[in-house]
Every structure is written in structure tokens, then in C-alpha cells.
Amino acid sequence: MRSVQQIIARNKLADGIFVVLGLLALFIGIATLLALIVDLALHGAPRLSWQFFTSFPSRFAAKAGILSAWVGTCMVMLVTAACAVPLGIAAGTYLEEYAPKNWVTDIIEINIANLAGVPSIVYGLMALGLFIYQFNLGQTVLTAGLTLGLLILPMVIIATREAVRAIPRNIREAVYALGGTQWQSIRDHVLPYSMGGILTGVIIAMSRAIGESAPIITIGALTFIAFLPPAPLQATPPFVSFEWLTSPYTVMPIQMFNWVSRPQEAFHVNAAAAGLVLLLMTLLMNGIAIYLRYRFRKRIKW
Amino acid sequence: MSTLLSVLSPRARLLRRIRERAIELVLFLAALSSVAVTAGIVGVLAYESYGFFQHVPLGDFLTDTQWTPLFDDAHYGILPLLTGTLVTTVIALLVAIPLGTVIAIYLSEYAPYRVREVAKPVLEMLSGVPTVVYGYFALLFVTPLLQKIFPSLPGFSMLSAGLVMGIMIIPYVSSLSEDAIQAVPMQLREGSYAMGASRLRTALSVVIPAALSGVAAAYVLAMSRAVGETMVVAIAAGMQPNLTLNPMEPAATITTYIVQVSLGDLPHGSIGYQTIFAAGFTLLLLTLAFNIVGQMLKRRFRQAY
Incomplete structure (x- = not known):
């Protein structure tokens, strides 16, 4: 015992x-x-002040700010979202709702799983060879946005698939029973019901894109940008301008990288401040995504 | 076929069918676009690497011990970049695998529900922090801290970059391992308890072996992640190619070399420009190999039960 x-x-x-x-x-x-x-x-x-958010980079650490960086980040993210979200949701929906079981589908699926594991810097190399030297898009907001868009495409596709897969089969069958078509079941039921999950995935993917620096360095973002891209909304007709797409730019992580790489202590302080802003942006987005996931998981009872 | 459909005129029915097919085609093209991305990546890297290997024999590339493409006396040996990648990756895995595995076992076998609900999202935030911020942290927080322990440590070192990278990839190890552990059927644990085994004995001798392929997949995917990581190493490990296995020295990895060249201004089509694609192609092949192994392991654990 x-x-x-x-x-x-x-x-x-x-x-x-x-x-x-x-x-x-x-x-x-x-x-x-x-x-x-x-x-x-x-x-x-201590460095975070109105001046820091409204100043351009400068040779003098105390005068430098992140105006061009945060404006650039917002513009690049617009392009990224416009590229990755529709494409990703469409691809995810196809794979879950339409795709027949054949070798084409198999190839697409294997391909997406592998794309998700490709290092981000490799996307940068692809963009350098293709967007800059083949399509001559230059070192512009458009190039950066497209590159990051392709980078997060697999994440959006995977999130869409998981959300769509969670919708029970009988929802679709109810639509068919009423004479609805497949597309009607998707447009009016499947996609609206899975929006929560898709949104969560998109936000997490975007927060990843905001912090990405490696591919942006590869496609040659300039670090000293002392001007803003032209505003998308104009006071004079036609009111909307797309000139900003072809403007040179810089983004938050690049600005921070530039300041970190300098030997002077004063620039490291700027780097910390920029890092803090960047970190708050990504943590906030992650927080929103976690909250959304939590809420949708609690609310849905089939 | 149905009374409702017969309400529609044949023309409307045809239009409806055309619209359905058109939408399906558009969605299919969207799915196919991901294949185009892969084709773009492989195409560009292969094309530019082909240009590179016109100048540099593959044997030199694999066996030369110097990587000095931008010097007058140019050498194109990938080995120094590979050792840099190897050392930083190994350090990162030495941090991430033990910590991540212990966390996964603790969270799935021991932790109360509330601890798990809080710990998992917080851990996921570790992988949400931008890598450039980790680079700053490694260079200006971890390195000075390490220098208090090892006074001879230089300002740039693979040790500090690898340690921080290891913390960064903990969530990759822990969350996928936990999925695998959760997938082990409860009966296996109960059988073990019935034989008088303790929780720890059950976890180590029953649950982990049953979840082994999933846990291994988590390790391999974390490894692939560490190999491709760029900014932490670029900021904290220095960017000088250095053929050494000593983690206390600065060195370049494959990724940081690409960053270093991209920061300069190399003319399109020059051999210097082509080197980054040859380096990138090597990186792609490495990570692809890890990913394929990881996915095979993952599929095995999904099929087990």
C-alpha cells in the first residue's frame, strides 16, 4: 500500500x-x-507628438516624422485589399462550392498550400522581375500594393474556404428546394453567413501586409520621400484621380528599418516611435479579428 | 422538371443558365490566378538564375567558400550564406521547439479552459508583431542584454537574431502541435489512465506518439518559416557573408544578402542583379522542400483517426 x-x-x-x-x-x-x-x-x-505624424523624414532626427510613411502605408493597403480580397474570396468560394474532384482542383489546392509557405522576400523578387522590369510599373504604390496583395492572397483564400465550409449543407439545399440557383445560394446565403469568418481572415492578412518590409525593400521602396502622393479626391472635376497609384512612396516598416539601420542614437528613438505606431496598428487589427472571431463563434447556432 | 422552373420562359431559363456558367467561369479563373502567381515566381526566378548560371558554373556555386559577387575578385559560393541561414535557423528552433512543444502539451492536457482562452490569442500576437519591430528588439534590447553575459559579443550577431526569431515562431510550433494533440481520441488517454498512468506519462508516452506526425509537421513548417525570415536577421545579424558556425559572430543569410543588394542600386541584367535571383531560387527550393515534407506529415496525422 x-x-x-x-x-x-x-x-x-x-x-x-x-x-x-x-x-x-x-x-x-x-x-x-x-x-x-x-x-x-x-x-x-516621448517622441510621439503631432509634429511626428505631420512631418516628412529629415536629416535631423528631431525634425523627422512619419507623414509620408503612414500615408504611403494607407495607400498601399488600399491597393492590396482591392487586389487580394475580391480575388481571394472568389477563389475560395470556387474551391469550396464549385470545384469538381479532378486533377485541376488538386493542382490548385496543392499550389495554394505551397504558396502560403513561400517566404515573403521571394514575392519581392518576383515583383522585381515581373512588375518592375517586365510590365514597367516602376517603384510605385501600385507595384507595392499588388505585391503585398499576391502575398496575402493564399491567406484570404484559406480563410474564405474555412468560413464557407462551416455553413451547413442544408442551407444550400433549402435554396435549391425553392428553385434557386447555385449562385443565388452563394450570393444570398453562403457568403453573407460566412462574412464574419472571411472578415476575420482578411483583417489578419492585412495586418500581416502592413508589417511586411522584405518584399518592399526588394522592389526598391525609397526611404527618403519628402512629399505626398497626389490625393485621390480632388476639388475640381472629375474629383477622383488615380495619379497616386503611380507615385513613389514609402511605408511605415521601411521608414522604421531606415532609422534602425542608422548609427545615431537619436534616429533609434524615431525608430522606436515608428515601431510603436506600427505595432499598435497591427495589434489593434489582430485584436479586432480575435474579437470578431469570438463573437461570431458564440452567436452562430445552426 | 419542377413546377417553379416552368414558370420561367425558355429564354429566361437559358439566360439564367448562361449567367450561372459565366459566374462559375469567373470564379474558376480567380482560383486559377493563384497558379499564375506560382508560375510567375518560378518563371522569374528560373529565368534570371539561368542567366546567372551562364556565368557561374553550378559546381563553383555549391563549393566555393566565398561569396563576394560585388568585389573585383568576385566569388560566387553560396556556402557562407547557407551557414548563416543554418546557424540562425538552428538557434531559432532550439528556442521555439522546446518552448512551443511544452506550451502545446500544457495548453491541451493541463491548462484550465480560461487559461487556454486567454493564452492562445496572446501567443498568436507573437507572430503578428511586424518582423522589423522584432529586428529593432533584437538589435537594441536583446544584444545589449547578451553583451552583459558575453562581453565579447559584437553589436551584430547570429545569436541575438536567432533567439528573437525563435520567440517569434513559437506560435507556429505550438498552435499546429496543439491541433495535432487535440485530434488524438480521448479513449487513448482514458485507456492510459485506466492502466494507472499519470497525466504526464499519458502525455509523453501515449498522446505525443499518437500525434507525432502532426507535431513533426509543426516543426518542419516552423523551420521553413525561420529559413525564409528576413528582417530580424538583416537588422540584428549584420549583412556580411561569413563562413562560420559560431553563433557569436555576425553573418549574412540568403535573405539578408537579397536585402543588402536591393538597398543598393544595381543595373538590371548585371551579374550582381542576377545573384539575388540565384540566391532567391535556392531559398525557394529549400522552403519548398520543407513545406512539402510538412504537408505530407500533416496529411498523415489527419488521416490517422
Whole structure:
């Protein structure tokens, strides 16, 4: 009897040790995240001022700001979303709702799984060879937006597929029973019901795109941009202009990379401030996505 | 066939069928566009690499121990870039695999529901932080910290970049491993408990072996991620090609070489320009190999039960 109790005690001890180990591992991960945020905040927060958001980069660290960077990021993200979202949702819908079981579908599926694992810098090389030197799009907002759009395309497709797959079969059958077509079932039922999941995936993908620097460096973003692309909305007719698409640009991560790579301490402070803004943007987007996922998961009961 | 359809005139029915097919075609083309992206990537990299290998024999590329394409005395040996990639990846995996696996086991076998609900999204945020921010953190926080322990550590080192990269890829290891562990049927655990095994014994001797291919897939995919990671290494490890396995030294990886060249201004079509595509092609082949192995392992664990 005694030895059984000893065994139980020993097992409980081992379990206890493992729980401590597990919590420790979790703690290391979370503590690093906290250290990173606190470090950025300590160095960068004092630099965050109205002036920092409304100034162009400068040779003088104290005068420099992120105006061209955050405006550039917003414009590039517009192009990215316009490219990846419709294409991704359409492709995801096709694969879940229409695709027959044949070798073409197999190729597309294998291809998407592999694309999701291609390093981002390789997309940059592709864009350099194709968009810049073949299509002559130049180092413009359009090139950057398209590159990042293709980069997040697999993520949007995968998110769409998962969301669409979660819609029960009988919803579609109800539509057919009423004489509706396949497209009507998708447009009026499947897509609206899976919008929550798709939106979550799109937001996470966009937050990834906002922080991407490697492909943007490869396609040659300039780091010293002391002007803004032309505004998309004009005061004079025709009111809408697409000139901004062909304008040179810089984006937040590139601006930050540029400041980090300089030896002077003062620029590192700017880098911290830019990093803080970038981090808040991505964490906010991730937070929204997690909240959305949580809400949709709770609400839906079939 | 149905009374409702017969309400429609034959013309309307035809239009409706055409519209349905047209929409299907458009959606199919969208799906096919992803294949076009792959074709674009492989096409561009292969084409430019072909130009590169017209000048540099494959044997030199694989065996030369120097990578100095932009010097007068140009050498094109990929080995220094490969060792840099290898060292940073190994350090990252030494951090991410133990931590990620322990976290996965803890979260799925031990943690109370509430801890899991909070810990998982927070962990996922680790992979959501922009890599350039991790680079800043590695260079200006982790390196000075390490220099207090190892005073001889230079300002740029593979050690610091690898450590930070390891933390960054923890979620890749932990979330996929956890999926695999969750997929192990409850009866296996109950059988083990019935034999008098403790939780830890059950986790290590029953659950992990049953989930092994999924856990292995998580490792391989994390490895592929580490090989392709760019910004952390570019910022914190320096960008000088250096044939060494010593993590305390600065070195370049395949990815940082591409960054370094892209920051300069190389004329289109020159051999210097082509080197980044040859390096990129090597990188693509490496990550592709890892991804294919990872997916095969993943499919195996999905089929197991």
C-alpha cells in the first residue's frame, strides 16, 4: 500500500513540475512580448507628438516624422485589399462550392498550400522581375500594393474556404428546394453567413501586409520621400484621380528599418516611435479579428 | 422538371443558365490566378538564375567558400550564406521547439479552459508583431542584454537574431502541435489512465506518439518559416557573408544578402542583379522542400483517426 501511495505522490509531483514548466514556457513567450512593447513605449512614446505624424523624414532626427510613411502605408493597403480580397474570396468560394474532384482542383489546392509557405522576400523578387522590369510599373504604390496583395492572397483564400465550409449543407439545399440557383445560394446565403469568418481572415492578412518590409525593400521602396502622393479626391472635376497609384512612396516598416539601420542614437528613438505606431496598428487589427472571431463563434447556432 | 422552373420562359431559363456558367467561369479563373502567381515566381526566378548560371558554373556555386559577387575578385559560393541561414535557423528552433512543444502539451492536457482562452490569442500576437519591430528588439534590447553575459559579443550577431526569431515562431510550433494533440481520441488517454498512468506519462508516452506526425509537421513548417525570415536577421545579424558556425559572430543569410543588394542600386541584367535571383531560387527550393515534407506529415496525422 505504501508503495502505491509513493507512486501517486511521485506522479503528482511530476505533474506539478510539468505544470510549472508549461507556465514558465508560456511566461517566456508572453514576457518577451511585454518586454518588446514596454521597450518600444519607453523609448518611442516621448517622441510621439503631432509634429511626428505631420512631418516628412529629415536629416535631423528631431525634425523627422512619419507623414509620408503612414500615408504611403494607407495607400498601399488600399491597393492590396482591392487586389487580394475580391480575388481571394472568389477563389475560395470556387474551391469550396464549385470545384469538381479532378486533377485541376488538386493542382490548385496543392499550389495554394505551397504558396502560403513561400517566404515573403521571394514575392519581392518576383515583383522585381515581373512588375518592375517586365510590365514597367516602376517603384510605385501600385507595384507595392499588388505585391503585398499576391502575398496575402493564399491567406484570404484559406480563410474564405474555412468560413464557407462551416455553413451547413442544408442551407444550400433549402435554396435549391425553392428553385434557386447555385449562385443565388452563394450570393444570398453562403457568403453573407460566412462574412464574419472571411472578415476575420482578411483583417489578419492585412495586418500581416502592413508589417511586411522584405518584399518592399526588394522592389526598391525609397526611404527618403519628402512629399505626398497626389490625393485621390480632388476639388475640381472629375474629383477622383488615380495619379497616386503611380507615385513613389514609402511605408511605415521601411521608414522604421531606415532609422534602425542608422548609427545615431537619436534616429533609434524615431525608430522606436515608428515601431510603436506600427505595432499598435497591427495589434489593434489582430485584436479586432480575435474579437470578431469570438463573437461570431458564440452567436452562430445552426 | 419542377413546377417553379416552368414558370420561367425558355429564354429566361437559358439566360439564367448562361449567367450561372459565366459566374462559375469567373470564379474558376480567380482560383486559377493563384497558379499564375506560382508560375510567375518560378518563371522569374528560373529565368534570371539561368542567366546567372551562364556565368557561374553550378559546381563553383555549391563549393566555393566565398561569396563576394560585388568585389573585383568576385566569388560566387553560396556556402557562407547557407551557414548563416543554418546557424540562425538552428538557434531559432532550439528556442521555439522546446518552448512551443511544452506550451502545446500544457495548453491541451493541463491548462484550465480560461487559461487556454486567454493564452492562445496572446501567443498568436507573437507572430503578428511586424518582423522589423522584432529586428529593432533584437538589435537594441536583446544584444545589449547578451553583451552583459558575453562581453565579447559584437553589436551584430547570429545569436541575438536567432533567439528573437525563435520567440517569434513559437506560435507556429505550438498552435499546429496543439491541433495535432487535440485530434488524438480521448479513449487513448482514458485507456492510459485506466492502466494507472499519470497525466504526464499519458502525455509523453501515449498522446505525443499518437500525434507525432502532426507535431513533426509543426516543426518542419516552423523551420521553413525561420529559413525564409528576413528582417530580424538583416537588422540584428549584420549583412556580411561569413563562413562560420559560431553563433557569436555576425553573418549574412540568403535573405539578408537579397536585402543588402536591393538597398543598393544595381543595373538590371548585371551579374550582381542576377545573384539575388540565384540566391532567391535556392531559398525557394529549400522552403519548398520543407513545406512539402510538412504537408505530407500533416496529411498523415489527419488521416490517422
